[in-house]
Amino acid sequence: MTVFWHRRDLRLDDNRGLERALERSEDPIVPLFVLDPTVLEHASPVRVACLLEAVGALRERYRDLGSDLVIRRGKASAVVPGVAADVGSERVVWNRDYSGLAADRDRAVVAALEDDDVTWESVHDAICHEPGSITPNEGTHYQVFSYFWKKWRDRDKRDPVAPPEADLLATVGTDGDEIGGVETGTLPSRTELGFESPEASLPTVTPAAARTRLETFCDGPIYQYADVRDLPAAGGTSRLSIHLAWGTIGVRDVWAATERAADRAGDGQRESVTAFQRQLAWREFYAHVLAFNPEIVTEDFDPYPDEIPWRDDTEALEAWKHGRTGFPIVDAGMRQLREEAWMHNRVRMLVASFLTKHLLLDWRHGYDWFRRHLADHDTANDVGGWQWAASTGTDAQPYFRVFNPISQCQEYDPDGEYVRRYVPELEDVPTDAIHDWPELEQADRDRLAPDYPDPIVDHAAGRTRAIEAFERARGE
Ligand SMILES: Cc1cc2nc3c(=O)[nH]c(=O)nc-3n(C[C@H](O)[C@H](O)[C@H](O)COP(=O)(O)OP(=O)(O)OC[C@H]3O[C@@H](n4cnc5c(N)ncnc54)[C@H](O)[C@@H]3O)c2cc1C
Incomplete structure (x- = not known):
């Protein structure tokens, strides 16, 4: 056996x-x-x-x-x-x-x-290409995604593997609770394992649900992916992350479906399929980084000469966790996380930047919260995303390029649709006021949405504080 x-x-x-x-x-x-x-x-x-x-x-x-x-x-x-x-x-x-x-x-x-x-x-x-198989000259892993992507994209990919034939599997004994001479055992319930019911409503995590999602996505939405992937209200991404994280779908199946979609693509649609495949490569890039650097779950990948002076501010951390920062798109994202155990990628980048830059709180707090609340938690992607946002990771956001949560909200949620979906206090607030919320006069905020919080930090001051802190850590 x-x-x-x-x-x-x-x-x-x-x-x-x-x-x-x-x-x-x-x-x-x-x-x-x-x-x-x-x-x-x-x-x-x-x-x-x-x-x-x-x-x-x-x-x-x-x-x-x-x-x-x-x-x-x-x-x-x-x-x-x-x-x-x-x-x-x-x-x-x-x-x-x-x-x-x-x-x-x-x-x-x-x-x-x-x-x-x-x-x-x-x-x-x-993953399609195992750690160590796509390497720069010195042979560990790439630190710059664009170089990795070029090699990853051009490398032949394996075909999906067929499921096993029934006669190759040990059969159940006559009394139905034993195979290969051992008891099959019961699957304990959540409560038997000592866990509460999740507050989020979760998608179905089964191979059948994964396949339906993959097929539906590759039948149409994949051709608009490049145009809508950054718009959180559009719902134009695959939502396959949960299945890739739990392995309810194989990556070769995903790749093959995207290649078939590429073969069917009309004029200008091929680029959109490539844009999606590029995201699959990010997943593999981070898997390689983690495989060679397992310590990055707790340590900075690319430490500064001096410690980053992370602040200790429980109140701000709690406001961030519970979507009460007074920055509408940040709060919408944090509430989406609690409601759906998932968050749109653009918003993940924004909330992570907000925590580590505007609030100057350690990325490990954010990673810990995401790890517990994301249904698609994947150590490599999660820690990769956090260290990218905190400017401590591989191919990370430079420390001086701090996302502006006000202009990002204008650009990526132009009608305020995403914000209104998750922040009911702002449902009746005009779109311009949603976008400008952190900079409105106090009297206007009190009048428009008295139950929604005031901004917990001033955008410009938060940005300056972060840049100065990172410069100190660089020894400047
Ligand atoms: C702070 C932060 C934390 C993150 N934590 C996770 C995590 O725990 N698990 C996770 O799977 N992704 C994580 N991501 C990456 C990304 O946000 C999600 O993969 C994506 O939002 C999942 O939705 P989707 O399946 O609809 O993505 P799609 O846009 O449809 O992308 C297809 C697949 O490509 C992969 N992918 C897409 N974007 C990225 C990316 N930026 N990095 C790595 N892989 C990517 C995922 O496997 C995804 O399912 C994180 C990003 C950030 C900024």
């Missing part, structure tokens, strides 16, 4: 590790999922709800094929070798995860398997 250990690849289709497990195995596969307490320690109600739904769907898919998913709770370094021993497996296969936490866990699992003389294999699956 071979055990296939699912982690952030909660699907059967386009799963390279699963294919590899089947390829070299003469016996059927026993699929396994482990609820590891170390991973749960870093979880949140949103993430646990997503995880349980995706694992439940994965199990159903195995059951439809006459097999099942073995589910266990416990430390992976004990559970994986334990299940391997119980099913008499000499080989365990999984897909690689590039975060430092996962690497620590995997090292412990490998040590335990090797102690038991069980062979193991980890397979590249989560």
